[in-house]
Amino acid sequence: MRALWIILILSLLFFPSCASLDVFEDGYTLSEELTVEEKLVLSGGKEVMVDHPECYYDGGAFLDRLEELVEDADEYILISTFLGSSSPRLERFYSLLQEKAESGVAVYFMMDAVSSYDMTASKDYMTPLYFLRESGVHLHEFSPLTSMHLIAPQVMFLRDHRKLMVFDGEYAVLGGMNLNYISLGASDDEVQRDSMYVFSSRALSSALTDAFVSVWNAASVDYIPRSLFHSYPYDYDGSLDAYLFNQGGDEKGRIAGMYASLINSAEKEILMFPYLPVMDKKMEASIRRAIDRGVKVKMLIPLDTRGYAKGGVSYLIPKLVDMGMELYVTEVGSDGLAMLHEKLMVVDGRYTVIGSSNFNYRTMSLAYEIALVLDSTGFAAESEEHFYSRIDEGSFYVSPEKAEEIKKESGSWLGYMLIYYGG
């Protein structure tokens, strides 16, 4: 009887997420009749034209650019981040935001409420961002974790993991970096290895504004009229085809559909930084099918700095190797390297996925995410080069014997379960 109750409660908690991963085995993503582009659109991707972005693979360099973008903003700034907090190196950035708000620029800032429970090294340096409100910044914490919300604990599993920004409807920014110490403000040997992309694009700015406003209005009573911000057609400018996936609120973009469309259509090679590659059986089957039809799958994964996550990833490694992929692991501290937090996928030298989404169960089912698929051989070639440069930075190839060794040394089933649902 007790077991029945446990199953019932777990089912209720995770019921909304169970169906979404069927897409890895669903007809349209496996179809040979449909093109990849058609599959992406069927998965809720919005077609948008973009130009080649500025690529930032260093937190400090991106922070400098971010400060410039804030300084240059005249009308509005929209920011959504998963983890937001201040620290000594970030003080100037947040002061600039305050100055802009005080001078009449509309500043809307959304962060996930787990920002206050940041478990990275940021926890030793961080200052909460409530002070922004004093300057007129519209600040919203997504899904607060308070005792008053225990009445609906399942709501607290759903987190807003997106990282996106829009400046005056001219510049659109997305990627994997948070706005906290460990992503932007730490010393060179500690700041996470990650990526952010700055697009000078009215079309993408418009699409990201739609993504921001829809989730903001679904979450906050501080209503934003969409007419407050510039709106351009999604093909207004740019020369590269791209597909934007905004998974959150009432938006139709489905990250699972995006990954399933690309992996199930891959013909030659998949390169991936998945961050925490904790897959359910359908995701695993999709990767195995790709490998079985001759697609080379290469992944570079980090051993996380958080103990439970390191244990969970170590526990998982033999399974990844057994799937037949070429697996590389990068460990924090080796050669002075910081943790690899980056998310990237390149398929067949043509499609590149950038944004906030990891390749794991939580991303597909329990998180709001933003991701952009660029259809460009040029950008894919650059991303491939970047992929291999990360491998050359200090990773090692994982043989089946090495995989078992890592699992035996630091693997943890409990850690695996925690990252499966918790990330």
Place this chain on the structure above:
Amino acid sequence: MKKRIAVLIVVFSLLTTPLMAKVHASLSLGVMGEKALSSFYGGGEVSIGLQFTDEPWFRLEASVVLSPFFESVTMNMITEPFSLYAPAFDFLFQNPALWSPKLLIGGEYVYKKGWGLRALFGILNFRDKDFEYTFLSPMMTLSLDDYSVSYGFEVMRFTYVF
């Protein structure tokens, strides 16, 4: 009288049903206490309800009070006629919330005491997109057996609307 109340609730529900833009369900947990002329009862309150509009203009709700076993059951009609952003209360919440006073009327059955009519004024009622937070709501109950009046407070109540 009891039948009349039940009929009124059903008729009102049926009249408002065609106006539904979207039906939402609600789940509430709270703590209440009530002092009658000759007795006291109170305890934890669990409520489930249906809201027939996106805005909380009308909600039907069934509540059970437990302490730890069954104490009372009520069928309530709740309205929140207006909502205002009241920055003075921002210190209570992590995000801006709306001040949304609520009025509740309902029929109540108290174990071993009988039937009554309840009215509650939730003056400290706040809400955001998914949750409502209610503090220190005064209420009155009119006994239909001896027409005595009792009073009490709903100390606090948290509601999830989905």
